[in-house]
Amino acid sequence: MRIALLLLALALPATTAWAAPADILIGTESPSALSPSGAGENLGMRLVIRATNDAGGIHGHQLVERSYGRTQSGAAGDTEVLANVARLTEQDQVLLLWNHGGTASLQIAPYAMAHHVPYMFPHTGLVDMDEARYVFTSFPHYGGETAMMYRYLARERGLKRIAILYDPNAYGQYFRDRLRALAGEDGYMVVGEEPVKETLPADLTAEMQRLRAVKPDAIVMALYPPQARRVMEAKTRLSWQDVRMVSTGPLTDEEYLNVPGGAAEGTLGLCYYPDPNTSNAPGVVAYRKLMARYFPDEKLNRYSLYGYAFGQMVIEGLRRAGPNPSRESFIDAMESIKDWDSGGILPPTTFSKTNHHAQRAGFVCELRQGHFMPLGDWITP
Numbered sequence: 001m002r003i004a005l006l007l008l009a010l011a012l013p014a015t016t017a018w019a020a021p022a023d024i025l026i027g028t029e030s031p032s033a034l035s036p037s038g039a040g041e042n043l044g045m046r047l048v049i050r051a052t053n054d055a056g057g058i059h060g061h062q063l064v065e066r067s068y069g070r071t072q073s074g075a076a077g078d079t080e081v082l083a084n085v086a087r088l089t090e091q092d093q094v095l096l097l098w099n100h101g102g103t104a105s106l107q108i109a110p111y112a113m114a115h116h117v118p119y120m121f122p123h124t125g126l127v128d129m130d131e132a133r134y135v136f137t138s139f140p141h142y143g144g145e146t147a148m149m150y151r152y153l154a155r156e157r158g159l160k161r162i163a164i165l166y167d168p169n170a171y172g173q174y175f176r177d178r179l180r181a182l183a184g185e186d187g188y189m190v191v192g193e194e195p196v197k198e199t200l201p202a203d204l205t206a207e208m209q210r211l212r213a214v215k216p217d218a219i220v221m222a223l224y225p226p227q228a229r230r231v232m233e234a235k236t237r238l239s240w241q242d243v244r245m246v247s248t249g250p251l252t253d254e255e256y257l258n259v260p261g262g263a264a265e266g267t268l269g270l271c272y273y274p275d276p277n278t279s280n281a282p283g284v285v286a287y288r289k290l291m292a293r294y295f296p297d298e299k300l301n302r303y304s305l306y307g308y309a310f311g312q313m314v315i316e317g318l319r320r321a322g323p324n325p326s327r328e329s330f331i332d333a334m335e336s337i338k339d340w341d342s343g344g345i346l347p348p349t350t351f352s353k354t355n356h357h358a359q360r361a362g363f364v365c366e367l368r369q370g371h372f373m374p375l376g377d378w379i380t381p
Helices: 002-011 036-054 074-091 105-115 142-156 170-186 205-212 225-237 282-294 302-320 327-334
Strands: 024-029 063-068 096-098 161-166 189-195 218-222 244-247 268-271 363-368 371-374
Touching: 024 036, 024 074, 036 063, 036 282, 036 302, 063 074, 074 096, 074 105, 096 302, 142 161, 142 170, 142 244, 142 268, 142 363, 161 170, 161 205, 170 189, 170 218, 189 205, 205 225, 218 225, 225 244, 268 371, 282 302, 302 327
Parallel strands: 024 063, 024 096, 161 189, 161 218, 218 244, 244 268
Antiparallel strands: 268 363, 363 371
16 A cells, blocks of 8 residues: 555646645736736735745644646637636636636636636626626726716817727727717717737837827827827827826826826826825825835835735635635625725725625726826716
């Protein structure tokens, strides 16, 4: 018997990693240059995991992050992410999937439902499955955001000629199509549309020049951070000052919009969270202290603040799930959360069996002296 066991041990790959039975496995996505925002989001969750484990874990269990990265963008990248999700779910047997946002979420959500694995807070507004048992969504759905922002631009700011720069994937096309659909209702004209086909473009001056020729009052950017940075650099090169830039979705973050020369100043957007560098909200103060302790060399931004806030929500569910959590008991525990207080990072959160949407509200903000400043209180569609 001893010889048989020894031979079995030698046959196992040397790199096989086994989690201790007491570990709680959380499936995330490895950081990637293709998604700098994703790296920030996962950093916030990693912050929560580190702090929770140092405080003794959850009912004596340690939290263990398991992740696989992607190497491609676009549809090929989404396929790669879905394969990683299947590996996490079926091979690694993670208790839950965390984040895995972007357009891949449109495939991951039905996968989670079919495989009965909790899919927690994807960083996107594309997924609208508030009653789905195994899916919990995070910030305002893009249908609500576009209704609020396009109406605000036209009716309250008088911006009647609106153009759009968009990534030609499901995210960018959604904002483009909604811009077209709401024009008559809100009283503006869509005067230009320019797709940005590369995830990491070298230069977008030509696209900006074409839009300048149609004389828009505002340009909506349904883009990702590397694309938006190139837009702002092109705006600087063109010395184009008489146009209002509008950020969409999770793009509304200072770190990825500010460029030398101040081209991003005056950008409007729907902010989901307070300024991570200056807010005195108790939850933001706690986030800053933990970042200084665990990741002192990392910049503060709304992406890692998001990861911290929704990571804390996951921890609340795990605490309520008891000493031996399962996927089903974790879902039941999450549905018991009522008026959960994030310390002012987002409005109080309540879940139920028919409502798994954590946050419907945002606030209109404007980039002033390098920081997004609130122009009002929380609003909902």
